[in-house]
Amino acid sequence: MSAALLAGMLAIVPGAAPAVEQTDLIVFDVVLKGIRAGRLTLTGTVEGTHYSANGTLESAGLIRLVRKVKYVAESEGTTKNGRYTPSYYSEVADTGKRVSESTMEYRAGVPQVKVYNPPREPQQTDVKPETQGGTVDPLTALYATLRDVPVAEACTLEVQMFDGKRRSQITLSKPVVADDGIVCAGEYRRLAGFSENEMADKVAFPFRLYYVPVGDGRMRVNLIETDTTFGVGSLRRR
Structure with a gap:
């Protein structure tokens, strides 16, 4: 019996809890020029058509001695056919x-x-939230990028996100088989709401994303590499 059929049967049984279709625990080291600079921890669960995610990014290693940085976020919503619709962030x-x-x-x-x-004076470049239907929040975009996926979904992501002021996009494409895994061409692109200086400085940020097989026809993100002005930066799975 397929998971989808089982979930459908459970949905019509009074009092039945939704089937947990996927649970991800994702932990990456943030590495810059070979130095561990931070840690990203992300948990996500898909139950039926509902998803939830929690994430923490914080400085680590020698960088933490200089400056303690921490970002904590949570989001939830619905997902269907690889499309995410947040309800809260x-x-x-x-x-x-x-x-x-x-x-x-x-x-x-x-x-x-x-x-x-803290409140901020409106900027001429700000994007109006009411025009951003169909976008997702930053954490949902991150979960969609880093979660385990069926092999057929590897390197097929295109998601646009809105953080309250700015709109941007993440795409994964051009899968190439390498050893026993898959390498994607990735790109983060600024779309709207950024200052003229930011857009003049750089619009597109390419990266390489590496999947490895984890069984049952699923692939897991193991490494992300990008070139920075400080050298090669990477996210390395723990």
């Missing part, structure tokens, strides 16, 4: 110099900014 970020928080709720896929602290 919140984040708290501490750069070591400044603490900020934001919360968004969604109506029919359209984000509603409920909290944005």
